[in-house]
Structure formats: structure tokens, C-alpha cells
Amino acid sequence: MQMIDNSLRTTNGPPIPSSSSSSSSLSSQQPTPPSIMTILLRLYKIFLWITQISRLTILLMKTLAGPLCAAIRPGRKKNVENKVVLITGAGSGLGREMAIKFAECGAITILWDINETTVKQTAEMIEEIVNSIHYHYHHNSSKQLTSWSVVDVGDENQVAQAAQKLRNQFGDVDILVNNAGIAPCEPFKNLKSEKIREIFDVNIMAHFWTVKQFLPAMEKNNSGHIVAIASSAGIMGSPYFTAYGASKHAVVGFMKCLYEELDENSQIRLTTVCPLGISGTGIDIPTKTRFPWLLPVMPLEYAVGLIFDAILREEELFVVPKTFKWIHRLLSIFPQKMASTIWKCLDYSVVPTGLYAPIGRAHYHDRIYRKLSLANGYVHHNNHHHHGSTHQHGQTNQINNNNNHHHSSSPSSSNLSSSSPPHRPSRSSSFRY
Amino acid sequence: MQMIDNSLRTTNGPPIPSSSSSSSSLSSQQPTPPSIMTILLRLYKIFLWITQISRLTILLMKTLAGPLCAAIRPGRKKNVENKVVLITGAGSGLGREMAIKFAECGAITILWDINETTVKQTAEMIEEIVNSIHYHYHHNSSKQLTSWSVVDVGDENQVAQAAQKLRNQFGDVDILVNNAGIAPCEPFKNLKSEKIREIFDVNIMAHFWTVKQFLPAMEKNNSGHIVAIASSAGIMGSPYFTAYGASKHAVVGFMKCLYEELDENSQIRLTTVCPLGISGTGIDIPTKTRFPWLLPVMPLEYAVGLIFDAILREEELFVVPKTFKWIHRLLSIFPQKMASTIWKCLDYSVVPTGLYAPIGRAHYHDRIYRKLSLANGYVHHNNHHHHGSTHQHGQTNQINNNNNHHHSSSPSSSNLSSSSPPHRPSRSSSFRY
Structure with missing residues (x-):
């Protein structure tokens, strides 16, 4: 033997x-x-x-x-007509634009945001759209096609309550878009503990709370789609984004693990979106890009168009712009030190809020680039026309879980969301991409 | 113009x-x-x-x-003699073994763990070592060379208090080893909210609290070393590890961002460790490996030896075993679906605790493998000799931040740590690697 x-x-x-x-x-x-x-x-x-x-x-x-x-056949996209779509952080930026896209395609949109004013505005925009396309899609319908709620997605109880209300009114959610997020951009030493907790509550814990609410029904029906709006900071390191980057890495990790756990033959789709630099999302972080033809700061509408298409194509991991996708894949083969050096030469980075004297590794390059910026004109600041320049989607507005004085406790975040434009820019604005 | x-x-x-x-x-x-x-x-x-x-x-x-x-010159390693080394989760598993390694090299070891019994045991082991090597390293020293504290690293206040005590006694920390972690392995739908919060508190928030305490001094001295024990689940998706995988991804992301933020010429070193499968760490999750010669379940001491060497070589990202490093790099070029399929054919995975009927994608393969397991004998269960088989290092035992009844509230975690062997296995145990 x-x-x-x-x-x-x-x-x-x-x-x-x-x-x-x-x-x-x-x-x-x-x-x-x-x-x-x-x-x-x-x-x-x-x-x-x-x-x-x-x-x-x-x-x-x-x-x-x-x-x-x-x-x-790249044109093959799924139909979202009459699908129940829940979008978190729908009050501004990416969330608002996506909600509009879904509404334009005939979906029933449920809007969640912590900011009542902005989410109401989105709802009003959508009602207009719904009324204008009503006869195209919903001939016989007298049913409600949109709804909004004020929800702090970082708070499990609020999520559970709003989810119950949603189910009573519309039934099961077909597409869950976990979009709400905050993107404080600060050197590690300036990060307050409360801020770190807040970032994690909104950016990652919220995903657990919403998926917990809506995945069981999806599994029962063997259909559904969960979309997570992560970030380029979810697949690579970025200075001044320690807490944000960690939380977005967690989102990517969560979606990867969930993908592995779902049944081989499951009809539930997962999409993780990792965009690099979208301007005009309502958070005022200046982004600089050295080679705009290679790594552009994308205007919001252009980015949302691409992301929306990727969702309809049910892509698993959507990294945008495409150039970034390939640069990232290429760099992931190199050792960290080399990849970091090459990436720094591409010099796509954010300028942290409230940081008057740049520090850290970024500083090394900042000195040279500041000299060149006048000649090259590649430093985009948020006060420039339409390069409203935030590194991130990052909508809205969140408060700490442990804090009971919700809305009063986050003056900065409410400022952020109120500073976002009440009306969406006209579709004719001319960007070159 | x-x-x-x-x-x-x-x-x-x-x-x-x-x-x-x-x-x-x-x-x-x-x-x-x-x-x-x-x-x-x-x-x-x-x-x-x-x-x-x-x-x-x-x-x-x-x-x-x-x-x-x-x-x-691969032999070039740094000297840790008389360096102040803080190891979290030092009561068992990887933390205990690393503490012993550092002590053997003449370092001053400070041991933190939530479990008083086990951390005391580690301290006793180290005292023995210190006494035996005393005349080699510390001829003139009457000073204390080790110290232990009961610290819940997920609780910022406890970390701050223990850090203050540490600084008063030993001065600045030279090497911070963020090792404490918990690895509950459960299908997403079984994960309790409290458990999710606990995982994030211990596995990632603790890194923020400790780095906040010790990085400023490192920056002032322009020297120091921060080690994060992440996991293979921190760089790839694993079924039954949604919360754990997300938290470990966050650790990897945090370290990457911190690396980018540190000054180009900074002498502070960062090391992130991503091991795949170490047995004998004290957590009872069975791991199965289909090709042990390709992806072995590493015995604890062997793994700690490699990790300790990587720390002394100041590697940025240490993925172990080497075969996994290359497989992971190769797979990262493929689309997620293909990479997932190939990885599943390699069939390295964990069997979740309390899961009697395997579900999900893993099940698809489980059925075939269960049939084959008798013939191949590649299913390692934790009751096998020395294949104590946990997917993860994962030492310790943590309780939720919001819960005031700390020690009484986590019967499962205290069970885990009490089940870890009180004495370390003898060095002569014969493994083939």
C-alpha cells in the first residue's frame, strides 16, 4: 500500500x-x-x-x-424599459446624470440622496423627461415612474427603512446602482478620525447595506444587476487619498468576492466602474493632467455616456478612459516602485483641498510642473471653464453613523452638494473627446 | 495669437x-x-x-x-537589533511567530493583542529567548526588551492610550507590524451586520489608528518601517470572503496610497504582505488545494520565515508563495471572467464555516472535486496533522467598536484564540518546501 x-x-x-x-x-x-x-x-x-x-x-x-x-456585435445592450432602478447619491454629479439616462430609456428610477434639495431637483428633471417620453414607452401607464427619498446610505437602519418603502411601492429592484460616495482629498496627517469613518461608511459600508437589502430578491428571481461606482483610486494608489483609496479598493474587492460567490449560472450581473477623473461632479478638487490626449479629465456627460453603455453591456469591470485601462494593466506587471515612477511621469493627480504647500512625493514633480504649466497649459483648475475638475464622481454628502445630528453635522458636505449646478449643462456643450 | x-x-x-x-x-x-x-x-x-x-x-x-x-546581492537585510518593534495581534499565529523572529534578532518587541492569556504566553516565550541570547546582543543592558498590552486595535482610544504608554517606556517605534486581523469565512447572506463592522474595525480601521500614532515620529526622524499583513484576498476575489476580502483590499489600497504620498526621498519603508494560505494560525477554516506543488498550504513557520525575510529586505509588496505571485500577475491581464475560470480550475479555496451544503460558483466545482478527493487526497482539513489550514493568518479576536461589553461580547473570537496552541511547534517538524 x-x-x-x-x-x-x-x-x-x-x-x-x-x-x-x-x-x-x-x-x-x-x-x-x-x-x-x-x-x-x-x-x-x-x-x-x-x-x-x-x-x-x-x-x-x-x-x-x-x-x-x-x-x-458591440451594439448589443440590454433593455431597461420598465425596470426598477435604484440610484444612490442621485442628487448630483454622476448619480443625477445616470438617473436621467435610465429615465430616458424608460426605466422606473428611484432616487436616494442625503440632500433633499438636490434629489428633489433630479426628480423634477426626470418628471419632465418622463412626461415628454411618456407616450413612447408607457402608453397605458398611470403608474408612478420615479420616486425620491432622503437616505443616508451609510446608516443601515435608514437603508432598511427606505428599502422596505421601495419594495412596497415598486416591488423588487432590478438594477441597483451604488453610486453615493465622498472624496475628501487630504494628506494623511490632516485626516480626522471622524472623516475616515465617514468615508468608509458612505463609500463601502453602504454597499453592504444596500446589497443585503436587494440581493436576496435578485437571487430568488435569478435576475438583477448590481452596479458599483468605484474609482481609479480603487485599483491604484493615489497620494492624498489614503482613506478614500482604501475605501474604493474595498469596493472593488467586495464586488470581486461577490462575483466569485455567485452561482456559475447565475443571471445576476455585477458591474464595477473605475473612472479616472471626471469633471463637474460637484466636488471641488482640482485635477491636473499632463497629457490630456492620453489621460483626459472627462466631462461629466461624456463619462456618464460611456459608463451607462458599459452597464447596459453588463461589463464586469469597466475602467475608463480606455487608455487608463491599458496603462494600468501594463503597470501592474511592473514592481510597485517602477510603476509608481512611470505613473508619476504621466503626472495625472489631484491637488488636495486646503493644501497650500504641496508635500510628499507629488511635490517633487509639482515643482517642475508648476514651472512648465504656463507654457503647456495643462494644469486645469476647477474655476476653468467646464474643467470643473474633480478627480472623482463622488456625489454627496454624508454624515457619520454615530452622530445623531445628521444634517447639521456636515456643513461641508451640504456646501458641496449645494454648490453643484441646479440645472444640468446643455447637451450641446462642445468638448473634444 | x-x-x-x-x-x-x-x-x-x-x-x-x-x-x-x-x-x-x-x-x-x-x-x-x-x-x-x-x-x-x-x-x-x-x-x-x-x-x-x-x-x-x-x-x-x-x-x-x-x-x-x-x-x-539578495542576502542584504537590515539590522533590527535594538529596534523598537510593535506587533499587533501578537498573541497567536503569524503575530506570535514574527514577534519571536524579531526577538531572536535582538529587537525590542512590544506585543499587542486583545487576548490577555495568549499575549502573555508570547511574552513568556520571548523572555526565554531574550534571556538565552542576552549575552550575545545586549551585554550591558539592564533595560526591558519586551512588553505586552491588551489592546483592541479596532478601538482608536485604546490604541492612543497604549501608544502613549509605549512611547513613555520605549520611545519612538521603529517598526510597526499591523498584523491583527480576523477572517470570518461565510456566505454573504449569512454575514451579520455586526460581523461586517467588526471585520472592518480590526482589519483596516486599526491600520489608520496605529499609523496615525506612529507615522508622525517616523516622519520627524525620517526613518521607520510600516508593515501591513494583508492577504491574497486583498489582491483577488475569493468566495465566502466578501467582507474580509473588501477589508483586505482596503489594506492594500491604503498602503499603496500611503506609498505614493510619502516623500520621494523618504527613508520610511512600507511593506505589504499578501500570503495565500497559511496553516496553523489558530483559525479553523479548512482550505483545499488541488495542486499542492503549485499552490501549497504553507505551514506557519515556513511562511513566517519568508515574510520576515521580506520585511528585512524592505520589499514593497510581498506576495507569497512565489507561484501565486506570478499566477496572479498573469491572471490580472485577462478579463475578470476568464481569470476567474482559470483560477477556479486551479481550485484553491476555503470551505466556509458552518456551511453544510456548499452554494455558489464554488459549488459547481465542489461537486466534481468531492468525487475526486478520495482518489487524489488533496482536500486538507484542519484536523489533519499540521495542516491546521486556515486561509489566512488572522490572529485575533476583536469586538465591535460600538459595543461596550468588550470581552464578553465575542465568545466566538475568544474561542478561536483559546483553541490556538499554547506552545509553538518545535522547529524540527518536517515540511517539504
Whole structure:
């Protein structure tokens, strides 16, 4: 039996020196012809391997088929007509624009935001759209096609209550867009503990609370779509974004783990979006880009258009702009130090709020780039026309979980959201992309 | 001026169609010889480009020099003699073994853990070592060389108090090892909200609280080393690890962002450790590996040896085993779906606690593998000898921040730590690696 054991193992790797003296005495003997039992076991082993390798081949071909079909027929998008779509942080920026896109396609949009004023504005915009396209999509409908709630997504209780209300009114959610987020951009040493907790509550914990509410029904129906708006900071390191970057990495990790956990044949789709630099989202962080043709600061509408298409195509991980996607993939092969150096030469970064004298690694390059900026004109500040320049989508407005004085406790965040434009920019604004 | 503007931009990318009619009329005219001003600006532009490219080349060569030197002289390790080393979660598993390694090299070890019994045991082990090597390293010293505290690292106040005590007694921390972590392995739908919060408090928030305490002194002294024990789940998706994976992704993200934020010439070192599968860390999650020769479940001491060496070599990102590092890098180039399929065929995964009927994607493979497991014998359960099999380091035992009844509120975690062996396994145990 000892010999059979050894012969089995050798097919997997080098033979293991056995501690028992009986086997060592066996191996020192003359080679004996293998017994029928051994041969049969070996054949069985080979059969198993063939099975496994063919299964792997089939699985890989099946996996390849999807992207190949998509490449041949890129226009294939899913229909969201009459689907129930929940968008968090829908009061401004990316959330508002996405809500409008969904409404334009005939979806039933449910808007959540912590800021009552801005979410109401979005709802009003959508009602206008709904009224104008009403006869195209919903001939017979007298039912409500949009709804808004003031929800602090970082607070599990508020999420649970709003979710219950939503289910009573509209039934199960078909598409959950976890978009709400805050993007404080500060050097690590300036980050207050409360701020760190707030970032985690809004940017990642909220995903757990909403998915907990809506995934069970999706699993029951074996359909649904969960979208997470992460960030470029969720797949790479960015200075001044320690807490934000950590929380966005967590979002990417959460979605990856959830993807692995879902059933192989599950019809539930997951989409993680990692955009690099969108301007005009309502948070005032200046972004500088050295090669705008390579890594542009995308205007909000352009970015939302791309992201919305990716959602309809049900992409798993959508990194935008495409150039960033490839640069990131390329850099991920290099050691961290080299990748960091190359990325710094591309010099796409944010200028932290309230930081008058730049510090850290970024400073090293800042000195040179500041000299050049006049000649090249590549430093975009948020007061420039339409380069409203925030590194992030980042909508809205959140307060700490432990704090009971919700709205009064976050003057800065309410400032942020109130500073976002009440009316969306006209579609004719001319950007070159 | 319009023309100059255009000529400047064309070097950066395609010419921008200007909306003003004056420039379009210019371009339709016969080409006029460029003015001296234009030529000078162009030359200046070219000069700037040459400067930038040479700077990039020098930077890359400088960056390459380090790894090249390390490859030629791989034995170069830093000296930790008499350095003040703080290790969190030092009561068991990876933390205990690392503490012992540091003590053996003559470092002053400060042990933090939430579990008084186990951290005391570690301290006793270290005292023995210190006494035996006392005459080698510390001829003249009558000073204390180790110390332990009961600290819940997820609680900022406890961290701050313990840090103050530490500074009074030993001065600044030279090496901070953020090791404490918990690894509940459960399907998403079974995860309790309290558990999710606990995971984030111990696994990532603790890093903020400790780094906040000790980074300022490191920056002042321009020396120091911060080590984060993340996980393979911090760089890839794993089923049944949604919260754990998210928190570990956050650790990796935090360290990456901190790295980018530190000054270019900073002497502070950062090391992020991502191990895949270590057995014998005291948490009872069975791990199965299909190709042990490719992706082994590493015994604790072997893993700690590698990790300790990487810390002394000051590596930025240490992924272990090496095979996993290369498989992960390779897979990161593929689309998520394909990478996931290939990874699943390698079948390295954990069996979640309390999950009697496996669900999800993992199940698909589980069915086949369960059939094969008898023939191949590759399913390692934690009751096997020395394949104590946890996916993760994961020491300690933590309780929720918001809960005041600290120790009584976490029966499961105290169970975990009490189940860890009180005495470390003898060094002579024979593993083949």
C-alpha cells in the first residue's frame, strides 16, 4: 500500500521521502513489475486528468465566447424599459446624470440622496423627461415612474427603512446602482478620525447595506444587476487619498468576492466602474493632467455616456478612459516602485483641498510642473471653464453613523452638494473627446 | 495669437478644430513662413520634451538600480537589533511567530493583542529567548526588551492610550507590524451586520489608528518601517470572503496610497504582505488545494520565515508563495471572467464555516472535486496533522467598536484564540518546501 501511495503522488510532484523504513528498503530493491492494481490506478489517474483538461478547455472557450461575441456585435445592450432602478447619491454629479439616462430609456428610477434639495431637483428633471417620453414607452401607464427619498446610505437602519418603502411601492429592484460616495482629498496627517469613518461608511459600508437589502430578491428571481461606482483610486494608489483609496479598493474587492460567490449560472450581473477623473461632479478638487490626449479629465456627460453603455453591456469591470485601462494593466506587471515612477511621469493627480504647500512625493514633480504649466497649459483648475475638475464622481454628502445630528453635522458636505449646478449643462456643450 | 496657440497644441496631439472663423480662414490660405516667435516657442517646447524624457530615463534607471542590486546581492537585510518593534495581534499565529523572529534578532518587541492569556504566553516565550541570547546582543543592558498590552486595535482610544504608554517606556517605534486581523469565512447572506463592522474595525480601521500614532515620529526622524499583513484576498476575489476580502483590499489600497504620498526621498519603508494560505494560525477554516506543488498550504513557520525575510529586505509588496505571485500577475491581464475560470480550475479555496451544503460558483466545482478527493487526497482539513489550514493568518479576536461589553461580547473570537496552541511547534517538524 505504501508503494501505491508513492506512485500516486509522483504524478503530482516529486516523490516524498517517506519516514518509514519499509518503503526505503523497497526502493533500494530491484525494480519489480507493477501490479495490475497499480496500472489500473494509473490509468484512472490519467483518465481524470484528461477529463479535467478537457473541462478547462471547454470552460475557457465558453468564457471567451462572450467577449468575442461582444467584440463582433458591440451594439448589443440590454433593455431597461420598465425596470426598477435604484440610484444612490442621485442628487448630483454622476448619480443625477445616470438617473436621467435610465429615465430616458424608460426605466422606473428611484432616487436616494442625503440632500433633499438636490434629489428633489433630479426628480423634477426626470418628471419632465418622463412626461415628454411618456407616450413612447408607457402608453397605458398611470403608474408612478420615479420616486425620491432622503437616505443616508451609510446608516443601515435608514437603508432598511427606505428599502422596505421601495419594495412596497415598486416591488423588487432590478438594477441597483451604488453610486453615493465622498472624496475628501487630504494628506494623511490632516485626516480626522471622524472623516475616515465617514468615508468608509458612505463609500463601502453602504454597499453592504444596500446589497443585503436587494440581493436576496435578485437571487430568488435569478435576475438583477448590481452596479458599483468605484474609482481609479480603487485599483491604484493615489497620494492624498489614503482613506478614500482604501475605501474604493474595498469596493472593488467586495464586488470581486461577490462575483466569485455567485452561482456559475447565475443571471445576476455585477458591474464595477473605475473612472479616472471626471469633471463637474460637484466636488471641488482640482485635477491636473499632463497629457490630456492620453489621460483626459472627462466631462461629466461624456463619462456618464460611456459608463451607462458599459452597464447596459453588463461589463464586469469597466475602467475608463480606455487608455487608463491599458496603462494600468501594463503597470501592474511592473514592481510597485517602477510603476509608481512611470505613473508619476504621466503626472495625472489631484491637488488636495486646503493644501497650500504641496508635500510628499507629488511635490517633487509639482515643482517642475508648476514651472512648465504656463507654457503647456495643462494644469486645469476647477474655476476653468467646464474643467470643473474633480478627480472623482463622488456625489454627496454624508454624515457619520454615530452622530445623531445628521444634517447639521456636515456643513461641508451640504456646501458641496449645494454648490453643484441646479440645472444640468446643455447637451450641446462642445468638448473634444 | 490664435495660430501660435494651435501650433503649440499640435505637438501634443491632433489639431483642435477652432470654432473661430479667423483661424479657419487662415488654414485655407497658402502656408505662410512661421514667425521667429513661433520657431522660438517650438524650440522651447522641444527643449522641454528632451528635459522630461531624460528625467524619466534617469528616474527609471534609479528605480531599476535597487531591484538589480537586490538580485545580485539578495542576502542584504537590515539590522533590527535594538529596534523598537510593535506587533499587533501578537498573541497567536503569524503575530506570535514574527514577534519571536524579531526577538531572536535582538529587537525590542512590544506585543499587542486583545487576548490577555495568549499575549502573555508570547511574552513568556520571548523572555526565554531574550534571556538565552542576552549575552550575545545586549551585554550591558539592564533595560526591558519586551512588553505586552491588551489592546483592541479596532478601538482608536485604546490604541492612543497604549501608544502613549509605549512611547513613555520605549520611545519612538521603529517598526510597526499591523498584523491583527480576523477572517470570518461565510456566505454573504449569512454575514451579520455586526460581523461586517467588526471585520472592518480590526482589519483596516486599526491600520489608520496605529499609523496615525506612529507615522508622525517616523516622519520627524525620517526613518521607520510600516508593515501591513494583508492577504491574497486583498489582491483577488475569493468566495465566502466578501467582507474580509473588501477589508483586505482596503489594506492594500491604503498602503499603496500611503506609498505614493510619502516623500520621494523618504527613508520610511512600507511593506505589504499578501500570503495565500497559511496553516496553523489558530483559525479553523479548512482550505483545499488541488495542486499542492503549485499552490501549497504553507505551514506557519515556513511562511513566517519568508515574510520576515521580506520585511528585512524592505520589499514593497510581498506576495507569497512565489507561484501565486506570478499566477496572479498573469491572471490580472485577462478579463475578470476568464481569470476567474482559470483560477477556479486551479481550485484553491476555503470551505466556509458552518456551511453544510456548499452554494455558489464554488459549488459547481465542489461537486466534481468531492468525487475526486478520495482518489487524489488533496482536500486538507484542519484536523489533519499540521495542516491546521486556515486561509489566512488572522490572529485575533476583536469586538465591535460600538459595543461596550468588550470581552464578553465575542465568545466566538475568544474561542478561536483559546483553541490556538499554547506552545509553538518545535522547529524540527518536517515540511517539504
